[in-house]
Amino acid sequence: MDDEPLKDWAERRDAKIGRLRAVPVVSGDGPRGSHLQPDAPRVIERWNGHAWEPHAFAANLAEAKAILYPVITESAPPGPVPKPLGSGTGKYRKPHAPASDGGGRAQR
Structure with a gap:
């Protein structure tokens, strides 16, 4: 039997x-x-390391969830804004169609 330290x-x-x-x-x-x-x-209970102790009171489930899982709003971090994909010939990009002289097939 392996005992945990x-x-x-x-x-x-x-x-x-x-x-x-x-x-x-x-x-x-x-x-x-x-x-x-x-x-x-x-009843919102808090673990103190040895037992659960009363911490707060909530009137219903929605209020209890608001206490347990507060909404954290984060603003965008300052810094450079990522650029959208630019032109290029990446591995999975479709090659650009060659410039045509306007005719394509010869018309009769």
Whole structure:
């Protein structure tokens, strides 16, 4: 049996500290799946390294998702703007048609 070094285990455990989860507030052993009661209130719990502790409260599933997965808007990084493909004869590009003298086939 290969035992994991304590140092590796502690690093793996500490990486999870601060993780959030939403738990529906239902009575008894009722359904706990979020898709079963989307309008049920939720308790947002935070992992402290040893146990889940209350962190926030959400009125429904949509509000809980907004807390768990905040929208992060990123602006475009400053710098050069990428250019669209220019002319050229790359490996998969179609060759340009040769310039014609306007006639193509001789007409009779």
